[in-house]
Amino acid sequence: MTTRDTEENGSNSWTFQQESFYNALIAGDFSSCLAVADNVDSTSQMISFYRQVVQPSMYNIGEAWMMGNISISQEHLASSLSGRVASTLHARFISPSHTKGRVIVSGVPSEYHELGAWVIADALELEGWEVRYLGANVPVSVILNRTMQFRPHLLALSITMPANIESARQVISEIRQLEPIAATTVLVGGNAMNIHQGIWQNIGADGYAEDIEKAVVFTRQFWERLPESKLLP
Numbered sequence: 674m675t676t677r678d679t680e681e682n683g684s685n686s687w688t689f690q691q692e693s694f695y696n697a698l699i700a701g702d703f704s705s706c707l708a709v710a711d712n713v714d715s716t717s718q719m720i721s722f723y724r725q726v727v728q729p730s731m732y733n734i735g736e737a738w739m740m741g742n743i744s745i746s747q748e749h750l751a752s753s754l755s756g757r758v759a760s761t762l763h764a765r766f767i768s769p770s771h772t773k774g775r776v777i778v779s780g781v782p783s784e785y786h787e788l789g790a791w792v793i794a795d796a797l798e799l800e801g802w803e804v805r806y807l808g809a810n811v812p813v814s815v816i817l818n819r820t821m822q823f824r825p826h827l828l829a830l831s832i833t834m835p836a837n838i839e840s841a842r843q844v845i846s847e848i849r850q851l852e853p854i855a856a857t858t859v860l861v862g863g864n865a866m867n868i869h870q871g872i873w874q875n876i877g878a879d880g881y882a883e884d885i886e887k888a889v890v891f892t893r894q895f896w897e898r899l900p901e902s903k904l905l906p
């Protein structure tokens with residue numbers, strides 16, 4: 674399968690690649706994962722690849738694990754392989770120029786799911802944002818300290834487990850009480866936000882995006898509409 678096939682045949686090709694990628698994950702075969710990722714030759718394709726290939730493959734891994742069709746070790750291996758693929762793709766496209774503002778991307782406390790936040794961070798970096806990616810299961814104090822020091826235009830929080838929605842609420846509430854960073858725009862996303870539609874407003878966030886494609890659209894619009902007074906320093 675070539676990139677040209679992908680462009681000409683649209684979603685059918687992604688479907689084909691998703692099957693190949695899923696099978697490679699199940700087999701624990703990094704080379705075959707990379708062979709699928711080799712079809713990605715632009716940053717916009719990378720975003721589609723995460724949304725149409727990696728994300729559904731990992732969701733299917735979750736289903737297979739829940740049904741008892743694969744072992745916990747296969748699920749761990751699949752996460753690790755997806756992360757290694759993401760590192761490879763990021764290195765392929767990384768550009769050091771920052772044409773947009775600063776963003777912190779972080780998992781909330783007790784949140785061990787990392788891949789969603791990771792690919793959002795990579796996508797925003799390639800969009801020109803100056804990114805600080807904090808990882809998974811980040812304590813409230815670390816998110817607050819980093820936000821105080823880095824003064825991001827945007828704080829992007831990832832929440833997969835519904836049980837961690839309260840962690841997100843706490844992070845946002847503490848941000849709002851710290852005068853220098855109280856007005857930081859907070860964008861949330863992740864499985865828990867997708868299941869509980871609309872809860873992002875209830876926990877005090879300023880925005881929500883369902884997936885990597887919508888997150889990129891949100892951040893582009895946010896940056897275009899940001900008043901000049903907020904661009905400095």
Ligand code: B12
Binds near residue numbers: 748862882886
């Ligand atoms: C891999 C995995 C794990 C790995 C994670 C390893 C790692 N390093 O990340 C490990 C083994 C740690 C794990 C642990 C657990 N897991 Co788990 N896990 C998964 C699995 C299979 C894949 C997750 C993934 O990588 N998805 C791929 C990414 C790309 O998708 P995504 O996270 O949804 O991200 C996209 C969007 O949501 C959005 N997004 C994400 N973050 C953000 C942030 C912002 C700002 C924005 C705008 C958008 C955004 O954009 C992303 C890209 O499009 C899912 C299955 C599933 N359906 O999600 C289960 C799943 C999430 N896990 C589940 C469970 C139950 C658990 C455990 C409780 C299991 C246990 N008994 O220990 C623990 C909980 C740990 C914890 N406290 O966090 C359940 C959750 C059910 C629920 N709704 O409550 C799921 C759905 C599996 C299932 N079918 O039952 N898990």
